[in-house]
Amino acid sequence: MAEGKPHHHGNLRAALVEAGVALVHRDGPDALSIRKVAAAAGVSHAAPAHHFPSLLHLRTAIVAEGYRRFTASMETAIAEAPNTPRDAALGACLGYLRFARANSGLFDMMFGTTDCIHDDPDLRETADASYAVLARISAPFAGADPVDTELAIWSMIHGFASLAISGNGMHDAPDLEELFLRIFEALDLSAR
Amino acid sequence: MAEGKPHHHGNLRAALVEAGVALVHRDGPDALSIRKVAAAAGVSHAAPAHHFPSLLHLRTAIVAEGYRRFTASMETAIAEAPNTPRDAALGACLGYLRFARANSGLFDMMFGTTDCIHDDPDLRETADASYAVLARISAPFAGADPVDTELAIWSMIHGFASLAISGNGMHDAPDLEELFLRIFEALDLSAR
């Protein structure tokens, strides 16, 4: 009995984060509250205080979990098409886009103005892991300054994904991934 | 006396929008409330109800005002460098970036998950005017499908601006506009 249900609930902390992710998914970032999350996890509204000193801490943990899933989404898509550096870069972008579309509320918390504890070790670590994926797939195309290439690819997919989930500019696109493939062509990667 | 102070306050509606823009600028989109905006405009908290039936209406008016300033920012930057189609496109992007950096809260409301009355005629009109600027500067580079080119430029500058104001990826950049100039190079515009 070294693990699993060590006390009453059995890892309430993880259950709260999970409930928070679900709540943000359903009702958006602004709907997140300690009381709703506690209710969704089936505990009293005072219970979360034992795991998160404040709402800010809970939000931070949820955003960190977002980065974990974000990284996983990119890695999965990269693994599906690993043939060439270009395929890998495109794969990462498609993983990026899929995560944003499937988790728009979380995506908005991660990259919007929602404030978190930016010093939080877990948040730093999970966010850095996501950035590392982008740096890795950009490396083969690096010019004089690798950051330029990273930012070019990152800006393009981030902008596309953001616009897609906010409903701007692509109202009638039948297939967003197909559309992005064409947009991606406009990036002159090999020349750098 | 056909205009100016027609009744008590003298265009309280505009004053509330202005106060709302200032509040969002100082404290972010989540800080926006009818009561704070009324206080900032120097009226009682019940006064706004005569001009905005609900908070959603006020928010919508603020976002519409955001699009007005956004369009103006792009037009100003385009007018400063009108020599070539490429200069115009780059100018629009710099106007885009400057607006985002100077009005990050408003920018977030315009393109984030903040909900508005999307049917509102004023919002539709002001948002369409912004999109029209992007379509105009993209037109000279259009390939088979003009939307592809618009979206490529738009995704790139939108992503860059979003990442810049959220503090991701460009922590140590001394000059963001200079950095964007280099990123913009990666867009293969003439070839399309």
Added chain:
DNA sequence: TGTACATCAGTGAACGCGCGTTCACTGATGTAC
């Protein structure tokens, strides 16, 4: 094996706060006559 105890996760009541909205009102404005 049994007992006393420290630990700690979760409870439920209570707090004060800011919020959107409602409502009867006041008083200034502009107009009809």
Added chain:
DNA sequence: TGTACATCAGTGAACGCGCGTTCACTGATGTAC
């Protein structure tokens, strides 16, 4: 020019709500002996 009146913007009190947080508590767990 003066008077009665309709209009309407703004007031201040009141409402009910959901919120984060605090606090004394309960009761289960795990451990020392």
